[in-house]
Amino acid sequence: MRALTAVRPSARQVAWQSMGFYAFIHFGMNTMTDREWGVGGEDPALFDPSDLDVDQWMSVIAAAGMTGAILTAKHHDGFCLWPSQVTAHSVAAARWQEGKGDLVRLAADAARRHGLKFGIYLSPWDRTEASYGSGKAYDDFFVCQLEELLSGYGEIFSVWFDGANGEGPGGAYQEYDWERYYAVVRRLQPGAVISVCGPDVRWCGNEAGHTRPDEWSVVPAALRDVERVADRSQRADDGAFSRLVRSDEEDLGSREALAGRLDDLVWYPAEVNTSIRPGWFYHRNEDNSVRSADELFDLWCDAVGGNACLLLNVPPDARGHVAAPDVASLAGLGERIRAWRNGVLDADIELSSGEPRTRSGESVADQSVLTRLAADTAAPYLWRPEAFDAVPTASLVFGDPTEVGAVVIREDITQGQRLERVVVIGVSEGSDRVLAEANSVGYQRILRFPPRVVDKVKVRIEASRGRPAIRTLAVIDADAAWPRK
Template identity: 65%
Template sequence: MEFYGFIHFGMNTMTDREWGEGHDDPALFDPAGLDADQWVAALKSAGMTGVILTCKHHDGFCLWPSDVTTYSVASSPWRGGGGDVVAEVADAARRHGLRFGIYLSPWDRTESSYGSGTAYDDFYVAQLTELLTRYGPVFSVWLDGANGEGPNGKVQTYDWERYYAVVRELQPDAVISVCGPDVRWCGNEAGDTRPDEWSVVPRALQDAERTADRSQKADDGAFARRLVRSDERDLGSRAALAGHEDDLVWYPAEVNTSIRPGWFHHPAEDTAVRSVDELFTVYLRAVGGNSCFLLNVPPASDGRLRDADVAVLGELGRRVEDFRARRIEATAVTVSSGVAGDVASAWPGVGPGAVLGAGRTPWRPDDTDPVPAVTLTFAGPRPVEAVVVGEDITQGQRIEHLVVRGHRDGGWTTLAEANAVGHQRILTFPSAEVDAVSVEIPGVRDTPVVAHVAAIGATS
């Protein structure tokens, strides 16, 4: 899905907090102008494919009428106590063609059973069941590692395996993210990405308690925007996998950050919306770095996104579309053993103009090919500033080194190099005028299976 949105909204929005302490008066929740269609349309304008809603944050206030607590929208004046934010967002997502996901905080600062063990697990599973059975298909269940004290001063030990089993039973197509076995947190909330992101990693990284230990521990805005760890920059190189070869898992990464300094809306941050240049850079590095990009956009207390956020999302969508539209049509797509080798054949099933993610037949070179390469030839010299490469990840992640070269005046010049590819790698470089681009694959773990290659023209 590559790029989708987070919506942080709830009691914290009304109290101007990031982490509410629980027990706030439900009468405070009354977003008179709530417009889920505005939220979803704004996310779609940015090119997003789904939306994840904070159905309950750490304060415990539920955005749906839960059967197991009165601390919910049912006790608020909003919609006369008959409203359901989860239903409105799920319905809006369907209307606009986006997938719907849920966030349900495991920490609950209002629920009296929190910290009691099985009794709280029963409560949490009941709420999880409500969310997974009332609102249609769910593409993601997003679980963070928040684990503080409840109203009784106790801390809960979460029964993660039980939670996972409920998701598997009720929404088998949903991925369980972050403190879960399916989608891996990139390790920070700043939108930072690793130089090379590997989907094949040691199984130990799936440990939910380990993830929780590295998650945010306090209501601290500095964590969200500035804390980037340097001790885990390499998770999947051969060196990093040494000693774990018999215990590896497929655990792809997700990059998450917010369009503002905070995750919930704060009026004081209305002038601090991140620029389209900054967000497009994160997009290129995440979606173009074998990761998904989860961008949070928080509605204000009146239930609407602010104009500044909506405008930036629209600009971001246009920037992404422009990038894709600058794909250069090739007059020939050939495969060979390196740029100096003999052309073996045309890419089977691919005519002129290799297309970004077009579902063409993947190309698998001969197992004995020492340096597989794909060459795009143009009608004449063209300014190029990026090359996009993707593996057929149904076959695994096999490429561990590739080199992009440009051809001009009878010679080849190296334009960019990278290691991990995976689902998609976008390599950017200073604009170069060339009449052909070659993607060489000198380093592999197994015979590579290439899904797509495209050259992106430079802006004028």
């Protein structure tokens, strides 16, 4: 038990998880050539967006309720969106802005103008660079590009690596020096998480937006194996992979799954990445296949409400604009998220033991402070049931019969991930009915259920790893939990 609760997140992981929802921006040479994967060596003159508007990108992203944006600074084709000093294959050779532009700079500055954090994706596979497959010479090249991006564009919240590893010239294979890359990130951007092929944030296992029924942050250290992640990364130039769901290994962190591994555990939380379209780059023929606001809201509830962060790809078109169908869906998503946050119901809370306390240990008389959906992970209130309380229970009592549609539970993850079994019960006219149940909670769990009129909702903790550490218990109005327009 102690081994499980002793595994805690780093400060950078806590800050990342509190972001919840942010954007991927796939934009580059592939946008101009209408491809998913470029072949390398494309004429830089082809990169010439006719009406680039990075503020429009960031405005749309912020309106959707996102907190940051990760730009594909270089995809597999090797074309750089900044004037890299170690290759001629960049915007410096493009017609766009007469070769004087720096799209990474424009995007980073625009993100911050709109209150968004900024991150970068840098493909380890480069289909243009002649040194790819040569070993250390290519690692030197890659590190130079990484240093350029991490030292010249302000604070970076995420460095996103995938395991793409195709052939180099003559079929040469490049073995990436991941530890060297990680050291560069830690030196230049110590607050940034290294995601997917990295030690801080793990891939959820698919690109369809699927979340496991119970997502655990405390998992075997072997899940950091980059080769395993690379083996499951996209290998085909098509849009099918982004909607593919794999269902194997659904349980990564229960006691049963961790049996015999308690001496080799890490805090390795999940990120759910998916695209608003079938592909990752913009294609006009996908304008009728953009995910609807309702589908995006369901994805958001499942991912952000499933102890994960949601990385949603929003690819601008060849003009340099987020296209109208995407804008409409994202605007609708933002409306739904704002309604959800405003849908927290007023309730009196009755706790079976203990009471809310500040982080300094002072008791709080108003127990309803636990219903606040504070975005900050350092929210000042915490409920720790007494050790003798075998089944800690919180009852949220309404003044009148009320139609409810979801319950939000948040743990204080700085104390580890402790909850192993929670049951949500609706009480109406003295009769109990189970509304939802889950095994894991973590940073946040949104448990939605068919709308039901109740007088009271009880959240019962049936199993935990030591004393629970709860920072939020809230009930959401049915209309906000299940918006349909």
